[in-house]
Amino acid sequence: MPPPRTGRGLLWLGLVLSSVCVALGSETQANSTTDALNVLLIIVDDLRPSLGCYGDKLVRSPNIDQLASHSLLFQNAFAQQAVCAPSRVSFLTGRRPDTTRLYDFNSYWRVHAGNFSTIPQYFKENGYVTMSVGKVFHPGISSNHTDDSPYSWSFPPYHPSSEKYENTKTCRGPDGELHANLLCPVDVLDVPEGTLPDKQSTEQAIRLLEKMKTSASPFFLAVGYHKPHIPFRYPKEFQKLYPLENITLAPDPEVPDGLPPVAYNPWMDIRQREDVQALNISVPYGPIPVDFQRKIRQSYFASVSYLDTQVGRLLSALDDLQLANSTIIAFTSDHGWALGEHGEWAKYSNFDVATHVPLMFYVPGRTASLPEAGEKLFPYLDPFDSASQLMEPGRQSMDLVELVSLFPTLAGLAGLQVPPRCPVPSFHVELCREGKNLLKHFRFRDLEEDPYLPGNPRELIAYSQYPRPSDIPQWNSDKPSLKDIKIMGYSIRTIDYRYTVWVGFNPDEFLANFSDIHAGELYFVDSDPLQDHNMYNDSQGGDLFQLLMP
Numbered sequence: 001m002p003p004p005r006t007g008r009g010l011l012w013l014g015l016v017l018s019s020v021c022v023a024l025g026s027e028t029q030a031n032s033t034t035d036a037l038n039v040l041l042i043i044v045d046d047l048r049p050s051l052g053c054y055g056d057k058l059v060r061s062p063n064i065d066q067l068a069s070h071s072l073l074f075q076n077a078f079a080q081q082a083v084c085a086p087s088r089v090s091f092l093t094g095r096r097p098d099t100t101r102l103y104d105f106n107s108y109w110r111v112h113a114g115n116f117s118t119i120p121q122y123f124k125e126n127g128y129v130t131m132s133v134g135k136v137f138h139p140g141i142s143s144n145h146t147d148d149s150p151y152s153w154s155f156p157p158y159h160p161s162s163e164k165y166e167n168t169k170t171c172r173g174p175d176g177e178l179h180a181n182l183l184c185p186v187d188v189l190d191v192p193e194g195t196l197p198d199k200q201s202t203e204q205a206i207r208l209l210e211k212m213k214t215s216a217s218p219f220f221l222a223v224g225y226h227k228p229h230i231p232f233r234y235p236k237e238f239q240k241l242y243p244l245e246n247i248t249l250a251p252d253p254e255v256p257d258g259l260p261p262v263a264y265n266p267w268m269d270i271r272q273r274e275d276v277q278a279l280n281i282s283v284p285y286g287p288i289p290v291d292f293q294r295k296i297r298q299s300y301f302a303s304v305s306y307l308d309t310q311v312g313r314l315l316s317a318l319d320d321l322q323l324a325n326s327t328i329i330a331f332t333s334d335h336g337w338a339l340g341e342h343g344e345w346a347k348y349s350n351f352d353v354a355t356h357v358p359l360m361f362y363v364p365g366r367t368a369s370l371p372e373a374g375e376k377l378f379p380y381l382d383p384f385d386s387a388s389q390l391m392e393p394g395r396q397s398m399d400l401v402e403l404v405s406l407f408p409t410l411a412g413l414a415g416l417q418v419p420p421r422c423p424v425p426s427f428h429v430e431l432c433r434e435g436k437n438l439l440k441h442f443r444f445r446d447l448e449e450d451p452y453l454p455g456n457p458r459e460l461i462a463y464s465q466y467p468r469p470s471d472i473p474q475w476n477s478d479k480p481s482l483k484d485i486k487i488m489g490y491s492i493r494t495i496d497y498r499y500t501v502w503v504g505f506n507p508d509e510f511l512a513n514f515s516d517i518h519a520g521e522l523y524f525v526d527s528d529p530l531q532d533h534n535m536y537n538d539s540q541g542g543d544l545f546q547l548l549m550p
Helices: 010-020 062-069 084-093 119-125 161-165 197-212 236-241 290-320 403-413 541-548
Strands: 038-044 072-078 129-134 183-186 219-225 232-235 327-333 356-362 395-402 462-468 487-493 497-506 511-524
Touching: 038 290, 062 290, 062 327, 062 356, 072 462, 084 119, 084 403, 119 129, 119 219, 119 403, 129 197, 161 197, 183 236, 183 290, 197 219, 197 290, 219 290, 232 236, 232 290, 236 290, 290 327, 327 403, 356 403, 395 403, 395 462, 487 511
Parallel strands: 038 219, 038 327, 072 395, 129 219, 183 232
Antiparallel strands: 072 356, 327 356, 462 487, 487 497, 497 511
């Protein structure tokens, strides 16, 4: 079926996909609030799969790896837009950005798109006490300055008091003065309030778990961690885990020759930090000096290990409160972050490094045996303990999946009615989902010998998209406001390739014009896993779009 000359972006792509994909069904279960499983949803900011459980040999993440060892881990999970607010609104509503109509930070979906239900709202309406700690929704206009209260939460969300210092001058430089730097290892006792946001979020989440232990109602607790989002502000001792002499550059640190300018993001946000400004790096392509590249990578990895300790303390508390046998744990990130790949230092693109995210689910009695009395599934592991060994993930799926599947999957795992598939269009429908239900992956019969779950990989597609204001990189290319969007990059990721087409976009009508092709990208996964060699111009150009669709 050839693409229409003008279409509503991924709404059209969804029609094509739905014509060839078999619906997985709702797999509903009987449910009552007396025997319902609790849900702990952990959302991390800007975390790519740089974790031991995803095969990273450098990063020390023993607590997340331990969670993975008791979970079903998805090796190929992708976000629908690689920027905070659009991604979070997308997976928390189960709708794609073309449905939420949020591509920037400046609108509230209930007002500008439709009164779409959210994951926590659905659990709340089904008898759960729903609670938010830290960065779950992106704060500001995109969640109505209330984190979508009162719709989503049983009581007002918690934000750590120290987060207001994240972008202020709290980084002590070599000159002894305080700066607003990108690289910001700190002495925690020396910072305002003597603490950091993620530490406060962990402490509050544990307090809520303690209160909910004696509650007659099941709970849905979402905990959002800030790190490793920039600035890299973390306890300085974590630098010791990553000596600079052990830090390598990205395997592909140069801007690829065949990369269309529209596909490049000029990482303007890190350029605003004082330590980066001092380098006087040219715009838009840089490059950043090699020694500073290593320092950025060092601080990102150190931030990940600091995050891991917070996850470890949270899960250890869940264990201590004897809640591990009655609580589903889902762990994911809103998107990835480029650490020098393609000469980029941010998200804001359709590359795998920006869209590929960790995703794992622990389900008591399904992904792991129920803990015996006195047994701890999640004892705290110290990343500084050199004796700790890398834990292998439990069950794994190599299938491509999308973050929009989080809504139906959590609902199904908790025994709730899985929301129906959305019609196209679905702006008038409050409760439906555009993502697949992943419950079929949790059927483990006859798979005892093989932890890798089989699938039919060539039927699977993950969609992402990213807006641009112009064909060449400029000051607002990373985060264009809706009114400035002129081009939309729609990207298809399969087991074999990533294909992206950059087409004209009308922000007033939310219309993508597939006959107005500005550029294209085609990367073959087997021969070019880093996506450095664009084969689009060697193909049939725009006509390839219809050939590659199922």
